[in-house]
Amino acid sequence: AQSVTQPDIHITVSEGASLELRCNYSYGATPYLFWYVQSPGQGLQLLLKYFSGDTLVQGIKGFEAEFKRSQSSFNLRKPSVHWSDAAEYFCAVGWSSGAQKLVFGQGTRLTINP
Amino acid sequence: DAGVIQSPRHEVTEMGQEVTLRCKPISGHNSLFWYRQTMMRGLELLIYFNNNVPIDDSGMPEDRFSAKMPNASFSTLKIQPSEPRDSAVYFCASSFTSGGSRNEQFFGPGTRLTVL
Numbered sequence: 001a002q003s004v005t006q007p008d009i010h011i012t013v014s015e016g017a018s019l020e021l022r023c024n025y026s027y028g029a030t031p032y033l034f035w036y037v038q039s040p041g042q043g044l045q046l047l048l049k050y051f052s053g054d055t056l057v058q059g060i061k062g063f064e065a066e067f068k069r070s071q072s073s074f075n076l077r078k079p080s081v082h083w084s085d086a087a088e089y090f091c092a093v094g095w096s097s098g099a100q101k102l103v104f105g106q107g108t109r110l111t112i113n114p
Numbered sequence: 115d116a117g118v119i120q121s122p123r124h125e126v127t128e129m130g131q132e133v134t135l136r137c138k139p140i141s142g143h144n145s146l147f148w149y150r151q152t153m154m155r156g157l158e159l160l161i162y163f164n165n166n167v168p169i170d171d172s173g174m175p176e177d178r179f180s181a182k183m184p185n186a187s188f189s190t191l192k193i194q195p196s197e198p199r200d201s202a203v204y205f206c207a208s209s210f211t212s213g214g215s216r217n218e219q220f221f222g223p224g225t226r227l228t229v230l
């Protein structure tokens with residue numbers, strides 16, 4: 001079965017530090033890749049997406065992600081985090097050979113130390 | 115654009131009662147998804163519709179759950195009878211899809227369901 005893995009359940013970083021959240025997906029047909037963010041009590045908001053083309057994609061709030069086909073990865077990065085980035089982050093993948101649905105990772109909870 | 119609208123935002127009910135959750139997708143979107151989020155199981159897809167037709171309901175837990183989409187602007191998720199283990203946040207999401215394309219899903223704010 002197609003799957004998405006976010007190895008880190010919880011990450012804590014200091015404000016101003018760099019951030020990388022990992023996402024790996026099971027091999028399959030061409031993937032469509034997304035990162036969503038969820039603040040407490042809120043729905044999920046799209047940060048960025050990759051469909052094709054340049055493997056480094058820019059998103060909102062200063063986030064970027066890089067698609068590495070050889071590693072089946074789509075890691076999320078930010079050079080300098082802000083206290084407002086504290087939230088839960090979800091990686092999601094759809095496959096061209098599959099139906100319209102997305103498979104979500106379990107999420108990574110990000111805590112920011114002042 | 116008002117985004118995806120869900121109602122109610124919070125629902126507290128007693129075991130055995132019927133619960134109906136409602137969703138209005140973004141105008142023009144033709145795919146609608148129902149998810150359930152719990153601490154233990156994370157975000158699970160329950161069912162999704164394309165052009166008002168249910169495409170995949172393999173995530174629906176059991177016969178107590180049912181979903182309908184009578185038109186392009188409205189969907190319901192019903193639990194009858196409800197049980198305490200159904201307590202979760204239920205999200206509705208919509209997207210526009212055409213042919214083999216994929217697009218992002220836009221999520222509603224969710225309905226927090228508590229079954230006592």
